[in-house]
Each structure stands twice: as structure tokens, then as C-alpha cells.
Amino acid sequence: MAQNTQYTEDNIRSLDWKEHIRMRPGMYIGKLGDGSSPDDGIYILVKEVLDNCIDEFVMGAGKTIEISIQGNKVNVxxxxRGIPLGKVVDVVSKMNTGGKYDSRAFKKSVGLNGVGTKAVNALSTFFRVESTREGKSKAAEFEMGTLINEEKEQESSKRRGTKVSFIPDEGIFKHYKFRNEYIIKLIKNYVYLNPGLTIVFNGEKYFSENGLKDLLEDSTNAADMLYPIIHLRGEDIEVALTHSKTQYSEEYHSFVNGQNTTQGGTHLAAFRESIVKTIRDFFGKNYDASDIRKSIIGAVSIKVMEPVFESQTKTKLGSTEMGGGLPTVRTYINDFVGTQLDNFLHKNPGTAEKIQRKILQAERERKELSGIRKLAKERAKKASLHNKKLRDCRVHLGDLKKDRRLESTLFITEGDSASGSITKSRDVNTQAVFSLRGKPLNSYGMSKKIVYENEEFNLLQAALNIEESMEDLRYNNIVIATDADVDGMHIRLLLITFFLQFFPELIKEGHLYILQTPLFRVRNKKETIYCYSEEERVAAIKKLKGNPEITRFKGLGEISPDEFKHFIGDDIRLDPVMLDKAMSIEELLKFYMGKNTPDRQEFIINNLKVELDVVEDL
Structure with a gap:
């Protein structure tokens, strides 16, 4: 008979604030990660501290913010105005304490309900805050949220303001490292949205005069734009838009009170709707919404009183009201775009003509593709019932709860042995595997038609669910997992070409990665160390001493499923695929996948050859 488990007062325990944050960090900062993805927790920590600085700027206090990151230590x-000196400890260590509750001090702020810096404090092995105001300063130091040193108030000649320093906890953020590209993108978003603000990062100054226009120019090469950016500003709203010559689907950047709402929300839905309505009214034609919005690159920023977000990390706006006596978010955006975009198109007939030509071209392409799309869908539907290429996972990007929604991954592998190892060792809940048969087709210069005609591409598109729009993407991370040899690198390049040619926004939005797998296993009877580079191999031999056994992995298929689970679990190492804005997508594809030019031969000799020589020598 089963034994009764006692349930008494002793079973009830109350977690203090820092224990709760450390036990459930995902509730406060989303996913953890190692810094290879822009939404990893270490960047959310930086953002939480920065948000407070931005609120000061918005309130007219302080036009410069300085950030430095040396190794794992962040200084902001x-x-x-500086935190009131008597509250320096409370503001960073007591829940529900902060100035944001007093709307007289903070209006339309981005900062949270007093949780942000507390989360940073609790998740850092070192956290120091120092406030200077009215000729006096006070500082306090913490370790994982616990106060270890509170300095007395003292006279100070420093300029007023607040300085926060912290080191994220390696016990929570495993093997992490800050990538400057992601920090710079975060900083640029802040300066685009706050004219007059200067942010200095590691000595480099960032400043914007033209707001969202600068954002679009910085994220897209001018050669890829169909017409110059349309930039419209109002009191609580700013929008910018153009159409791309190269990409097929829509791409948006949306913000509320300076907060980058990466998952959109009510304001983005209204923006997309208002573009369609205004353009239909302007041309007096009932164009299909998908033809109007095809290839659009846009940005919208609004200011709302007391916004309601759908998660702690504020990535999706739930508010329907603007506040302050203004109409709803939807009506406000529709009225603004309806008036201002219509005025712009009347004053700029050349741009209006280009937009109309683009819509008609999109309509033609849609009709041309409709027959082949229908056939491809039927093929994909049959295949999905017994799709040998895709070993799916149980939960997808749209299904996951808010603190887990970013963890769903699709591995694209080549060959049965590699996909077999990953399939056996993966997490069946959130990790799926798509197996390629040999080298995929080189899609450079081909039209979208090939995506439907080529069975492998069609099945990959169906697996990702991105045919209609990026909103339906089923996996947050798309990971190319190929061998680190000549063939593996070629497959990698062909897959990147496919995504660049037809779905560049997947790369722009940080969804595409290369899986790093170890080159060596170094072990003795007591310990096994996996090494990802020659330097790590030397360090491992030194650490294990004596004469450890060294194995060189030549391909993914050689790594057993038992071992593979170490490389795609908590300790997964991913290299993000990033676009260099200095080169247009067309130029990039032409350089790598076009006719073999002397420039490319020289590039391969100087770059790839070195890496491959190292691999072959080992």
C-alpha cells in the first residue's frame, strides 16, 4: 500500500525575491543562452540597465550614456538625476520599489514595474551600483542579489548620474560571451528612437539625426531598396518604409516607448493594415493585401501611456489604447498613415509609380505561381504524412509558453549517419531534424518557382512554414549541421544561398546558425574534454597531463548519439550567420555563387584555404 506523504506547514516555504529570480530566470529575462542569439539573457540584462538610463534621458536628464564591456564585465x-541616495540599495534589491510607480516622475517610460535591475542583480556574481547627486555619492555591492558591501554617503566632485557594473553568473549563463554586433544593434535602436541621445560603447560614439530612416538605411543596403525611404513623423508616432528589390516577404521593426517589440503586437497589426488601406484608396484599386505588402521593409514607433505587454521581456504589445485622451492604437495609426502617406504619394508621383509597378509585378508572380504552388502543396501534404526528411519535434515556436518560446530548433543535416546521431540524441520536445540528400541545388539567380519545383526546397519551406510570412515560422533557431570539411562547407554555402535568395529576413532577424561540433576528444580514465579548436586541444592535454587518448572527429557521423547529446544540449555552441550591410544581397550572392571571378579565387585562397588546411593537417 502506498505510504501517505505528510503535507504540513513545514512543506510550505516562501522564496525571497532573489531566490525566485534565480530559480525561475526565464520568467524574468526569457531564454538564457550563451550569447550567440540576440535575445539571449545576457543581452536582456544589459537592456534592463540601459532602459533605466533611457528613461532619464526621456525625462530630460542626461544626453550621454557610456557603456563598456571588458570580457564578461559590463559597465553602464x-x-x-541619479538614484535618491537613501534608496540606492532598495531600488536594486527590493521588489516593487522604483520611480516608475510615480507617473509624475516617469511618463511613457520603457522601464519595468521595478523588476529589471533586481533581475540583473540576482543573476550576477558581481553587481555594483553607484549614484551621484547634489555633490554626494553612495555605492553598494552585491553578489547574486545579496548585499555584501554598502558604502557610506560621501562628498563627491563627480557629475551626477548612476553607474551600474555587473558580471552575469556563469552558473546560469553557461559558456557565455558578449558579441559586440548584438550590443551595437541594441544601442543603435536606442539612438534611432531618441534623437539627441549619444551612446558611447567601448569608446565608439552612436548618434542618430533621422530616427527610423537611419534604422532602415542601416539594416538594408541602398542598392536593395526600390525607392528612397518614406519617413513620416508625428507627435507620438514615427514610421518609415520602402520596398525591397531582392526579398520576397515582409520585414518590420516595431517599437513602443523605445522598446523593440520583436513579436509585434497591436501597433504593428495596425501599421500593416493602414498601409494596405491607404494604398488601395490612393490608387482606387482593390489590390490584394499580400501584393501590396510583398517585399515591404518598414518600421513603426509609437508612445503609449502605461503600455500593456504580453510578457516580462516586453516583446509584444497588448495595449489597444494610446492613453492620455487619444483614440485607440488602431485608429491613431490608421488616421496618421492614412493622411501622411497619402499626402506623400501625391507629392512624390515617381515613388507612387514604383510602388504600383511593384504591386502589379507581385500580382503577376502570385498568379503564375498559383498552379505550381497548388501542386507543390499537394505533394508536400502527401509527403508530410510520411516525410522521411523531417523528424519533427512536439512543440513549435508559436506553441511555446512565453519563457520557453525561443527554444525550438531545426537542425539541417546531410547524410544518414549525421542525422541519425542528432535524431537519437536530440530533445524530442523542442529539437527537429531535416535530412538533406547530398548537396542541395545552387539556387543563385533562380526565381521563386524553383522553391516549389525542387522537392527538397519545397519540403524545407513547408517544414519551416514560411511560405506566406515569417510570422508563422515554426522554429526560432535554424541550425546548419554539416561536416567541417570541403563538402560540408560547400553544402553550408548552398543552404545560405537558398535563404539569402528567398528568405533573407530569416538571416536579418537572427534565426540562422552554424552548429559548432568538437574537432577532438581528449580523455583519460577520469575525465573527458571535448575541444573545438587546436588551442582547446593543447589546453586539455595540459590539464589531463600524462598521456591522454586523443580522438580526431572527421565527420558528424563519427560522433555517437551518447556523445552528441553534449553538443546539442545545454552546452550547444552556435555561430550566428550575419549579413554585412555594406554589401547588397545581390552583390553578396554574385560574389560567392556567381561566375568564378579572380576576386573570388583570391578570397578563397586567402580565407577558406587556411581553415581547410588546418582541418586536413590534424
């Missing part, structure tokens, strides 16, 4: 200094 603003020249705002």
Missing part, C-alpha cells in the same frame, strides 16, 4: 554610466 548615465548622467541622469
Amino acid at each position: 554610466r548615465d548622467y541622469g
Whole structure:
């Protein structure tokens, strides 16, 4: 008979604030990660501290913010009003304490309900805050949220403001490292949205005069734009848009009170709707919404009183009201775009003509593709019932709860042995595997038709569910997992070409990665170390001493499923695929996948050859 488990007062325990944050970090900062993805927790920590600095700037206090990151230590200094000295400890260590509750001090702020810096404090092995105001300063130091040193108030000649320094906890953020590209993108978003603000990062100054226009120019090469950016500003709203010559689907950047709402929300839905309505009214034609919005690159920023977000990390706006006596978000955006975009198109007939030509071209392409799309869908439907290429997972991007929604991954592998190892060792809940048969087709210069005609591409598109739009993407991470040899690198290039040619926004939005797998296993009877580079191999031999056994992995198929689970679990190492804005997508594809030019031969000799020589020598 089963034994009764006692349930008494002793079973009830109350977690203090820092224990709760450390036990459930995902509730506060989304996913953890190692810094290879822009939404990893270490960047959310930086953002939480920065948000408070931005609020000071918005309130008219302090036009410069200084950030430095040396190794794993982050320093953020603003020249705002400074935290009231008597509250320096409370503001960073007591829940529900902060100035954001007093709407007289903070109006339309981005900062949270007093949780942000507390989460940073609790998740850092070192956290120091120093406030200077009215000729006095006070500082306090913490370790994982616990106060270890509170300095007395003292006279100070420093400029007023607040300085926060912290080191994220390696016990929570495993093997992490900050990538400057992601920090710079975060900083640029802040300066685009706050004219007059200067942010200095590791000595480099960032400043924007033209707001969202600068954002679109910075994220897209001018050669890829169909016409110059349309830039419209109002009191609580700013929008920018153009159409791309190269990409097929829509791409948006959306913001509320300076907060990058990466998952959109009510304001983005209204923006997309208002573009369609305005363009239909302007041309007096009932164009299909998908033809109007095809290839659009847009940005929208609004300011809302007391916004309601759908998660702690504020990535999706739920508010329907603007507040302050203004109409709803939807009506406000529709009215603004309806008036201002219509005025712009009347004053700029050349741009209006280009937009109309683009819509008609999109309509023609849609009709041309409709027959082949129908056939391809039927093929994909049959195949999905017994799709040998895709070993799916149980939960997808749209299904996952808010603190887990970013963890769903699709591995694209080549050959049965490699996909077999990953399939046996993966997490069946959130990791799926798509197996390629040999080398995929080189899609450079081909039209979208090939995506439907080529069975492998069609099945990959169906697996990702991105045919209609990026909103339906089923996996947050798309990971190319090929051998680190000549063939593996060629497959990698062909897959990147496919995504660049037809779905560049997947790369722009940070969804595409290369899986790093170890080159060596170094072990003795007590310990096994996996090494990803020659330097790591040397360090492992030194650490294990004596004469450890060294195995060189030549391909993914050689790594057993038992071992593979170490490389795609908590310790997964991913290299993000990033676009260099300095080169247009067309130029990039032409350089790598076009006719073999002397420039490319020289590039391969200088770059790839070195890496491959190292691999072959080992």
C-alpha cells in the first residue's frame, strides 16, 4: 500500500525575491543562452540597465550614456538625476520599489514595474551600483542579489548620474560571451528612437539625426531598396518604409516607448493594415493585401501611456489604447498613415509609380505561381504524412509558453549517419531534424518557382512554414549541421544561398546558425574534454597531463548519439550567420555563387584555404 506523504506547514516555504529570480530566470529575462542569439539573457540584462538610463534621458536628464564591456564585465554610466541616495540599495534589491510607480516622475517610460535591475542583480556574481547627486555619492555591492558591501554617503566632485557594473553568473549563463554586433544593434535602436541621445560603447560614439530612416538605411543596403525611404513623423508616432528589390516577404521593426517589440503586437497589426488601406484608396484599386505588402521593409514607433505587454521581456504589445485622451492604437495609426502617406504619394508621383509597378509585378508572380504552388502543396501534404526528411519535434515556436518560446530548433543535416546521431540524441520536445540528400541545388539567380519545383526546397519551406510570412515560422533557431570539411562547407554555402535568395529576413532577424561540433576528444580514465579548436586541444592535454587518448572527429557521423547529446544540449555552441550591410544581397550572392571571378579565387585562397588546411593537417 502506498505510504501517505505528510503535507504540513513545514512543506510550505516562501522564496525571497532573489531566490525566485534565480530559480525561475526565464520568467524574468526569457531564454538564457550563451550569447550567440540576440535575445539571449545576457543581452536582456544589459537592456534592463540601459532602459533605466533611457528613461532619464526621456525625462530630460542626461544626453550621454557610456557603456563598456571588458570580457564578461559590463559597465553602464548615465548622467541622469541619479538614484535618491537613501534608496540606492532598495531600488536594486527590493521588489516593487522604483520611480516608475510615480507617473509624475516617469511618463511613457520603457522601464519595468521595478523588476529589471533586481533581475540583473540576482543573476550576477558581481553587481555594483553607484549614484551621484547634489555633490554626494553612495555605492553598494552585491553578489547574486545579496548585499555584501554598502558604502557610506560621501562628498563627491563627480557629475551626477548612476553607474551600474555587473558580471552575469556563469552558473546560469553557461559558456557565455558578449558579441559586440548584438550590443551595437541594441544601442543603435536606442539612438534611432531618441534623437539627441549619444551612446558611447567601448569608446565608439552612436548618434542618430533621422530616427527610423537611419534604422532602415542601416539594416538594408541602398542598392536593395526600390525607392528612397518614406519617413513620416508625428507627435507620438514615427514610421518609415520602402520596398525591397531582392526579398520576397515582409520585414518590420516595431517599437513602443523605445522598446523593440520583436513579436509585434497591436501597433504593428495596425501599421500593416493602414498601409494596405491607404494604398488601395490612393490608387482606387482593390489590390490584394499580400501584393501590396510583398517585399515591404518598414518600421513603426509609437508612445503609449502605461503600455500593456504580453510578457516580462516586453516583446509584444497588448495595449489597444494610446492613453492620455487619444483614440485607440488602431485608429491613431490608421488616421496618421492614412493622411501622411497619402499626402506623400501625391507629392512624390515617381515613388507612387514604383510602388504600383511593384504591386502589379507581385500580382503577376502570385498568379503564375498559383498552379505550381497548388501542386507543390499537394505533394508536400502527401509527403508530410510520411516525410522521411523531417523528424519533427512536439512543440513549435508559436506553441511555446512565453519563457520557453525561443527554444525550438531545426537542425539541417546531410547524410544518414549525421542525422541519425542528432535524431537519437536530440530533445524530442523542442529539437527537429531535416535530412538533406547530398548537396542541395545552387539556387543563385533562380526565381521563386524553383522553391516549389525542387522537392527538397519545397519540403524545407513547408517544414519551416514560411511560405506566406515569417510570422508563422515554426522554429526560432535554424541550425546548419554539416561536416567541417570541403563538402560540408560547400553544402553550408548552398543552404545560405537558398535563404539569402528567398528568405533573407530569416538571416536579418537572427534565426540562422552554424552548429559548432568538437574537432577532438581528449580523455583519460577520469575525465573527458571535448575541444573545438587546436588551442582547446593543447589546453586539455595540459590539464589531463600524462598521456591522454586523443580522438580526431572527421565527420558528424563519427560522433555517437551518447556523445552528441553534449553538443546539442545545454552546452550547444552556435555561430550566428550575419549579413554585412555594406554589401547588397545581390552583390553578396554574385560574389560567392556567381561566375568564378579572380576576386573570388583570391578570397578563397586567402580565407577558406587556411581553415581547410588546418582541418586536413590534424
